[in-house]
Amino acid sequence: MIFTAVEEEIFNSSTSCHICGGQLGEDKVRDHCHFTGKFRGAADNECNLRYRVPRFTQPVFFHDLSRYDAHLFYKEASLYYNY
Secondary structure: OEOOHHHHHHHHHOOEOOOOOOEOOOOEEEEEOOOOOEEEEEEEHHHHHHOOOOOOOOOOOOOOOOOOOHHHHHHHHHOOOOO
């Protein structure tokens, strides 16, 4: 985990969970991104364990395109979204 001195001060002075906004108690933990390693904020242990990154990679815009050339829609959409 990437944790600087400034982030240490932020963590030590935090009184509310950055995920749910509730009051922090003795179960205060350092929440960080598992992809980048960057510190996100102080969180209570329960919220930190339940926090999940959505697993879908592409939003659904259309449904049942069986009679259309769907690849044309996806090709155009890929120009606007970084997938």
